Amino acid sequence: MVLFALRGxxxxxxxxxxxxxxxxxxxxxxxxxxxxxxxxxxxxxDRLAECxxxxxxxxxxxxxxxxxx
Numbered sequence: 001m002v003l004f005a006l007r008g009x010x011x012x013x014x015x016x017x018x019x020x021x022x023x024x025x026x027x028x029x030x031x032x033x034x035x036x037x038x039x040x041x042x043x044x045x046d047r048l049a050e051c052x053x054x055x056x057x058x059x060x061x062x063x064x065x066x067x068x069x
Contacts, residue, residue, distance in 0.1 A: 009066070021065055029058040 023033040031041035043051035
């Protein structure tokens with residue numbers, strides 16, 4: 001979804017080298033960027049609120065990354 005949205009904004013993401021920044025951001029927030037462009041993570045049920053906070057932080061970081069690019 002993230003890569004699809006960024007591609008729609010005009011980012012050239014066909015080359016995985018352009019994914020490095022997103023991959024790094026995902027890792028910083030405890031997620032992974034899969035080969036299909038999916039941001040994936042997991043958390044135990046009792047820590048879902050913490051995971052939701054990390055998701056919001058990740059998308060804020062992606063927005064800042066997008067604005068700087």
